[in-house]
Amino acid sequence: MTVRDRVSHWLLVLPALVFYVPLAILPIFFGLALSLTKWSGLGIGNLQFIGLANYGKLLNDRMFWGSVTATVKFSMLNVPLVLILGLIIAVAINTKLPLVGATRTAVLVPMAMSPIAVGILFTFLMSPSMGLVTRLFKNPLLVQNPNYAMVVIVLAQAWSALGITVFVFLSGLQAIPHEIYEAANIDGAGAFRRFAQITIPLLRETLIMITIITIIGAFKTFGLIFVLTQGGPYHATELLAYWMYKLAFLSHRMGYGSAVAIVLFSIIAVMTFVQLGTTRSGRARYY
Amino acid sequence: MSKKMSRRELLRLMGAGAGAAVLAGCQPRVVVETVEVEKIVEVEKEVEKTVEVEKIVEQTVEVEKIVEKIVEVTAVPPPKEPEEILFWSTKSSGTELDGIEAMVARFNEENPDIILNHVGYETHDMFNTLLPTAFAGGAPPDIFDNVGFWWLFQLIESGDVLDVSDWYAENRDRYPPGTEAAYTHEGKTYAAPYHLGATNFIYSNVRALTDLGYSVADLDTFENMVEVFEAAGKADQVAIPQGFQGGWNATHWVSCLIDRAVGAQAATDTFFGRNGRRYTDPEIVEAVSHFKDFNDKGYFGIGAASEDYFVAQNRWLGEDLGVMFGLGSWNAGQITGAVDEGLEVEITMFPKMEDKALSETNNWIYWIHLFSAATNRADPQLLLRCLDALGSAEYQQIAFAHTQQLYAAKGATEGTQVHPLLRRLLDLYDDATNLVPVCDITIKSEVTYVMYDELIGILMGQVSVEDAMMHLDEALQESLS
Numbered sequence: 001m002t003v004r005d006r007v008s009h010w011l012l013v014l015p016a017l018v019f020y021v022p023l024a025i026l027p028i029f030f031g032l033a034l035s036l037t038k039w040s041g042l043g044i045g046n047l048q049f050i051g052l053a054n055y056g057k058l059l060n061d062r063m064f065w066g067s068v069t070a071t072v073k074f075s076m077l078n079v080p081l082v083l084i085l086g087l088i089i090a091v092a093i094n095t096k097l098p099l100v101g102a103t104r105t106a107v108l109v110p111m112a113m114s115p116i117a118v119g120i121l122f123t124f125l126m127s128p129s130m131g132l133v134t135r136l137f138k139n140p141l142l143v144q145n146p147n148y149a150m151v152v153i154v155l156a157q158a159w160s161a162l163g164i165t166v167f168v169f170l171s172g173l174q175a176i177p178h179e180i181y182e183a184a185n186i187d188g189a190g191a192f193r194r195f196a197q198i199t200i201p202l203l204r205e206t207l208i209m210i211t212i213i214t215i216i217g218a219f220k221t222f223g224l225i226f227v228l229t230q231g232g233p234y235h236a237t238e239l240l241a242y243w244m245y246k247l248a249f250l251s252h253r254m255g256y257g258s259a260v261a262i263v264l265f266s267i268i269a270v271m272t273f274v275q276l277g278t279t280r281s282g283r284a285r286y287y
Numbered sequence: 288m289s290k291k292m293s294r295r296e297l298l299r300l301m302g303a304g305a306g307a308a309v310l311a312g313c314q315p316r317v318v319v320e321t322v323e324v325e326k327i328v329e330v331e332k333e334v335e336k337t338v339e340v341e342k343i344v345e346q347t348v349e350v351e352k353i354v355e356k357i358v359e360v361t362a363v364p365p366p367k368e369p370e371e372i373l374f375w376s377t378k379s380s381g382t383e384l385d386g387i388e389a390m391v392a393r394f395n396e397e398n399p400d401i402i403l404n405h406v407g408y409e410t411h412d413m414f415n416t417l418l419p420t421a422f423a424g425g426a427p428p429d430i431f432d433n434v435g436f437w438w439l440f441q442l443i444e445s446g447d448v449l450d451v452s453d454w455y456a457e458n459r460d461r462y463p464p465g466t467e468a469a470y471t472h473e474g475k476t477y478a479a480p481y482h483l484g485a486t487n488f489i490y491s492n493v494r495a496l497t498d499l500g501y502s503v504a505d506l507d508t509f510e511n512m513v514e515v516f517e518a519a520g521k522a523d524q525v526a527i528p529q530g531f532q533g534g535w536n537a538t539h540w541v542s543c544l545i546d547r548a549v550g551a552q553a554a555t556d557t558f559f560g561r562n563g564r565r566y567t568d569p570e571i572v573e574a575v576s577h578f579k580d581f582n583d584k585g586y587f588g589i590g591a592a593s594e595d596y597f598v599a600q601n602r603w604l605g606e607d608l609g610v611m612f613g614l615g616s617w618n619a620g621q622i623t624g625a626v627d628e629g630l631e632v633e634i635t636m637f638p639k640m641e642d643k644a645l646s647e648t649n650n651w652i653y654w655i656h657l658f659s660a661a662t663n664r665a666d667p668q669l670l671l672r673c674l675d676a677l678g679s680a681e682y683q684q685i686a687f688a689h690t691q692q693l694y695a696a697k698g699a700t701e702g703t704q705v706h707p708l709l710r711r712l713l714d715l716y717d718d719a720t721n722l723v724p725v726c727d728i729t730i731k732s733e734v735t736y737v738m739y740d741e742l743i744g745i746l747m748g749q750v751s752v753e754d755a756m757m758h759l760d761e762a763l764q765e766s767l768s
Contacts, residue, residue: 041419042419042441043441043444043445043446045446046445145747146749232740232743233743234740234747234750235740246736249416249419250415250735251737252419
């Protein structure tokens with residue numbers, strides 16, 4: 001690469017960097033620096049450098065492990081639900097069953113909604129005094145019950161994330177050559193066998209990619225929790241992202257909250273690298 | 288004819304000539320000196336004249352200066368743009384917003400050199416996100432609403448709040464005694480008190496109570512109150528409709544129970560972790576156990592499950608579904624405007640351990656809204672004018688006319704139509720001489736949400752009272768460290 005090429009490359013990325021560096025890169029380093037302090041968030045004079053003490057405290061904090069457990073539980077419920085439903089709907093749309101257009105629209109619409117809007121919608125549905133769902137189940141306290149609150153959050157998140165999942169699966173399905181299915185038909189393979197032995201293996205990379213994206217989405221879930229449950233009842237839906245917010249902005253423990261943010265960032269970064277690796281290898285093999 | 292000059296004559300002539308010459312030599316000098324002296328005299332006269340002129344000029348300049356000063360003092364200054372003062376409050380909807388907007392309109396009308404720009408935010412957003420972020424970011428509002436201990440002292444310690452001690456010293460007699468601790472730090476004052484919330488008031492639906500065979504007078508002791516709860520349950524009524532088994536944590540009830548158990552001062556010490564008091568003290572654990580019992584026995588209804596618990600409260604009251612409700616002064620304003628005229632409501636005090644009256648020392652202010660000024664303005668006089676007006680009885684009467692709630696300034700209800708229900712409450716309040724400004728059971732902001740969570744955990748059966756108090760104590764100790 002010549003010097004001129006390098007200069008032109010940098011010039012091309014410069015507009016993006018102008019926004020990305022101050023709004024994304026610098027805050028990461030700022031957060032990292034804050035995680036080494038004890039600070040209420042008010043008055044820089046109150047900031048105290050405490051080294052890695054926040055990280056040490058995290059390891060012994062029951063709230064941290066409770067939050068990690070809730071996040072993992074949420075992911076374990078949310079990810080399979082989104083994948084299974086997403087794949088079923090994508091296959092249905094791909095095979096051009098009746099009402100495909102309506103189904104596609106119904107599935108894709110939530111994609112355009114912000115998590116806050118989804119949260120408000122579910123708040124109405126679950127309202128103890130006037131909610132449709134609470135009246136159907138004759139139980140006014142669904143979101144307020146620790147046993148049901150997580151289920152409600154999982155369903156809301158799944159509904160919200162289903163559109164993008166279907167969309168990605170659909171593109172994967174449409175990339176599978178028809179000749180393979182035709183050959184299997186000639187060999188006498190039934191629908192289930194074609195699905196199990198052709199569709200699933202050829203969707204392997206797509207599956208891995210969408211799984212990782214969904215897990216990342218689950219770890220980042222904040223808006224829904226903020227609107228629907230505020231992490232409750234009694235920490236039942238207090239996922240890491242919400243707990244981080246609560247520490248930093250409600251309990252005013254900026255340093256400790258930043259340490260949680262760095263841990264969360266690290267988890268998501270690792271998964272992102274895995275996803276990037278998978279995507280690259282997938283492209284090399286199938287597309 | 289010729290005559291020879293003798294030698295003697297010649298010498299005489301020469302002598303005379305010499306003398307004449309000498310005289311001639313002297314004569315002109317005398318003339319010149321005379322002229323010069325005259326000139327000098329003239330010059331001196333000129334100088335004198337000049338000095339006089341200079342004196343006149345100096346006097347003229349002085350006169351001009353005086354005239355300028357007079358002009359400066361007496362002339363009308365050029366029209367000046369009014370100063371904009373940004374004012375954040377937590378009065379963001381309903382009658383509270385109407386009340387504060389009316390106050391601001393009046394202020395702007397009376398103070399043409401100031402534009403008070405009011406922005407109302409929802410309490411949760413204001414205290415948890417907006418206020419700390421605005422101060423940390425160096426762009427705070429000029430005047431801001433705060434609730435006693437929640438943020439004020441942290442902001443004071445970071446030098447962000449205007450010291451208004453001198454103003455307060457001149458206006459101390461405007462406010463009831465006992466409120467100052469909420470806005471006094473190391474002997475200095477930092478706010479004008481505004482809106483009070485007093486707990487420990489029980490509102491009873493007299494008709495529902497009578498149907499059960501009881502009267503308001505029967506609620507005089509804790510045991511009698513619990514007996515009424517039991518009777519309500521047996522009659523398929525809800526004892527306390529405002530309580531909520533699911534999402535609302537009923538901190539008011541907990542604060543009353545702790546107050547009842549140890550008194551307001553000890554309760555305050557507990558909430559602050561002072562004087563050796565802790566949440567894990569047996570009396571506190573026992574008091575909170577009563578709260579759990581109330582819930583386990585079904586005394587709390589789910590009326591407050593509605594998004595607006597005042598709406599729920601009024602529905603339960605209006606339909607005679609609940610016997611008792613509410614524990615706060617703020618309920619009065621909501622009841623008066625929203626229920627049937629036929630509804631008879633009476634206010635009594637939450638029964639104390641020793642049944643002490645409100646005027647004794649075991650009572651408290653639940654919270655107190657304060658207006659403080661930031662130190663970001665070069666001219667604090669403008670801000671003091673705002674605080675002076677907003678903290679006055681005259682202005683608080685304007686808000687009262689909309690909200691029918693308690694205000695901090697003495698006389699805030701004078702000349703105002705007061706609902707009989709609120710009159711009773713105000714009389715109780717006026718009798719109070721030693722209010723303890725507890726300002727919410729969740730004193731320290733760091734502990735607030737731990738308290739909420741733990742109470743929900745108790746209500747949900749997710750955590751024992753002992754463990755909940757231990758968690759709360761851990762959070763408080765962490766905060767204090």
